[in-house]
Amino acid sequence: MFKEKYKKMNDSIFPSQELIEKVTHLPYREKAGRAGREKRFRRPAFILCTIIIFALTAMPALAATFPSIYDLMYLVSPSTAQFFTPVQKSCLSNGIKMEVVSAYIHGDTAEIYITMEDLEGSRIDESIDLNDSYSLYVPFDSSANCQRLGYDDAAKKATFLITIKKWGDKKISGGKLTFFVNEFLSHKKEYKDVLISKELSGLNTSSEKQRVNINGGGGPYYENYISDMDKKINVLKPSEPREFPIEGLDFTGIGYIDGMLHIQTAAENNLKKGNHGYFILKDKQGSEVTCDYSVGFIENPDVPERIDYNEEVFNVPESQIENYSLYGYFVTSGMYTEGEWKVTFVLENEE
Structure with a gap:
């Protein structure tokens, strides 16, 4: 029974x-x-x-x-x-x-x-x-x-x-x-295939750089560019945030360093948000190019207002950048x- x-x-x-x-x-x-x-x-x-x-x-x-x-x-x-x-x-x-x-x-x-x-x-x-x-x-x-x-x-x-x-x-x-x-x-929000800029050649790019200690990285070819012995590398010096369609992330730089395209975003107090994402380049035929590698670094790591930066690096010559548009995929958090x-x-x- x-x-x-x-x-x-x-x-x-x-x-x-x-x-x-x-x-x-x-x-x-x-x-x-x-x-x-x-x-x-x-x-x-x-x-x-x-x-x-x-x-x-x-x-x-x-x-x-x-x-x-x-x-x-x-x-x-x-x-x-x-x-x-x-x-x-x-x-x-x-x-x-x-x-x-x-x-x-x-x-x-x-x-x-x-x-x-x-x-x-x-x-x-x-x-x-x-x-x-x-x-x-x-x-x-x-x-x-x-x-x-x-x-x-x-x-x-x-x-x-x-x-x-x-x-x-x-x-x-x-x-x-x-x-x-x-x-x-x-309570996250997901943003897929967001158009950031139709004409990359028209962006006000900057190549002003700085050397920073990175706290992580990734990408398919990361180890080809960054060795375990690298303590400091060159990245874009953050600029004033540009217009950006994603709330919770700032678009703080785009430009060339040593022939490679760098695109940078920043998030304030991100330990309680986890906001993140990645960029994609698309040509006029719709073919996609993803970054070779990405790195992260932190500004003011010991205060609540710390800023986490993420920088993606693409192997696309500056002479060809006019053939691409910039898209992205992003996730932002609404509750901690x-x-x-x-x-x-x-x-x-x-x-």
Whole structure:
């Protein structure tokens, strides 16, 4: 009788259609997205302070929360979904609950599903971004990434998959894991294929430059231009912001340095915004040219009014710039939420 009753409870719970549609489009990855960025973690050298953990072991709670996540697992990876086991541990902070729903530890890899749910308002939405604030304490050296899988609007709940890889191709053999988050961004706006300038040859370009310490970079040919030994490089000296269609980002420079086209944007107090994007050059036939590499640097890093600069560099001769128009893709955040969400649980290898 209990088995039949529990089956009826399970059968009545399904993920939202919006959640299913989003997951079935994986592994689509936004070109300027942040959700899949890998982070590296060294084993902790100290003991964490006491963490409030709620163990949701009652069968009704399991029926209410686990089946929808379990269905989501089958959509993402049917071949491994059956190996995930319930964890059901959560932490409440600032009216928002973070829950570790299930985990699958196999070989040198740990896959963990977590949810974040707003119990008091509408701070969580389909654009939620953990803003690289998440951290892991594990008893081994590792790398990890956190990927947003979907959002259930009715429950105001977002689902993430955390994948942890132990270094050295060594099996994860027990111990405890602590996952914690300090902040997140939400209510983002996305701007696709925005025309910035139809005629680049008509822009008032500048080649005034400065040497700065960079704090990061990327792009397909980054390593061809920037070596690990480079501490300072030449970038455009920021000018007064030009007219720009994206609120939250300033267009602070465009010009040539050493035969390469540099385009620069800036964002003030961006640690609580995460505003970002990239540019594309298009010729008259619609062919696209992306940057060879990009770099970032900071002005006034130790004050709230810090300014984060991003500079993209294109290998397009100045003699040909008249053949291109400038477009962009950008994301800006509308809400910043702080808290202290921490959950600890035991790593149990299934192999």
